[in-house]
Amino acid sequence: MRVEMLIVPDCPNGPVLRERLELVLAGRTDVELAEHVVGDQAEAERRGMHGSPTLLVDGRDPFAEPDAPAAVSCRLYRGADGRIGGAPSVEELRRVLGVPGGADRAAGRAGRGRLAPAEGGLREVQQAVLRSFAATGAPPSASEVKSAAEPFGVPAAEVLAELAAEDFLTLDDTGHVQAAYPFSAIPTEHVVQIADGPAVWSMCAIDALGIPVMLDTAAVITSTDPLTGEKIRVEFTDGKTTWQPTTAVVYFGARPGSGPAAAVCCSYLRFFTTRATAEQWSGRQADLSGAVLDQAEAERLGADIFGPLLSTPAR
Template sequence: MVDEDVAPDTDDVERVRVAVYRTFAATGHPPTRDAMAEATRLSRPAVEEALTALAAARHLVMDDDGRIVMAHPFASIDLHFSVKGRRALWWGGCAWDSFAIPNLVPEEPEVLVATTCPACGRAHAWVVTSHGPPAGEQVAHFLVPAARVWDDVVHTCGHQRIFCDERCVEDWLSATGHSRGSVFDLATLWRLAAHWYDGRLDSPYVRREPSEATAYFAGVGLTGAFWGLPD
């Protein structure tokens, strides 16, 4: 029987985190529990404890059945973006995450990101590389402010989308009744994604503190209350 008052070993948690992320990066899918146990040499109960700890620390998102839904920038569900590399095909967790993958996975420095405009349904695709932003007049619209991202992270990621232009953003806001969030160009989206996940496939990995996150946003040109910064 597992003692629920005893926290899992931090080394075990980190080993499971690395197994999840590296499997996602290599295959486009999360590992099974058996695969995690084999890769980490941990028991199934120890793997479960580690996954629970990782979800609590916001390294993973799991559904009510314990399935891994997201390990940013990777997802196991369709959140409107596909990301095709030479060796793997991923669901991108959102616009931000989709543009991050070629910057995070060294074996895939160039990917094809595809999506549709939420307003008009027009298909869009870009070759996104680790060297610089793709050309395009499209704009990203993020609905949920940075401070509220984890209130419902799947909802948040599902509303970090790319639109044809500002007019499509306004049409969508009018149709849905949502308030305008943050709108910015593809170059800014690429800068946001480029180094946000640095080190996530390595070990040990240390998450940014809130002050470091806001400094990062400012450094890529995102300011204002939406991003927790002055205008």
């Protein structure tokens, strides 16, 4: 598959489309990505450009209206939620490029998702750990983990070790739960106040956005822009989400290499007050790749990854 970006000089939305394409196509070796700067109307007509930026997939513009004229003007895209933007969303790019399982890959488990298998007590123990965090803000006691694993005839320590090996949770040097995505037992900058429940720490921004959906409850997320120190607040209530400031975004990034999400990407999934601060901060990080997600994209990602974790029966 050949994917081409067509932009005019200094197009402000060219970098937005490029970083979203790099995120969607990460790890794909069968895709050739090219970028062309179009200088005039004649070249726009020759290349099939319908405004800047234009995406061509094997020579076709999947977002163009029938009989849309060639143009070198700025282009706007309307998302499925009705929002207008200067580039297609990550979700829309996945759709037109035929890239499935974007949320699973984002979860850091190579497309396998965050829900543990039911076999061997893995899901039972995972869900027991998650419910303990949701109810108390802390992982379960050793006896509670033992009770969850006991019906399967497997020692609790073995179940925890397997869950850690498959990156469903992390353990400290003594074998105690240190984190269970989306929760952290260690303080982080992302605090989620659960309605009628405890305040909990999340592993990252996407994890924080997934907690209210996973628990089907109202909640208030507070975090900090790592560049400016300004506060960010996201409130889930009555089926609505309110962001403060209204310009806030999420940066979704990862460093190269393998390992648990806690080590590879959690430090790079962060809230920012504006796209500008997210881009400035990410530009200072060596070997970091990723994309700035708007609010709707970040919310969908959190919901897709964490929404099913407690709604899917353990057996």
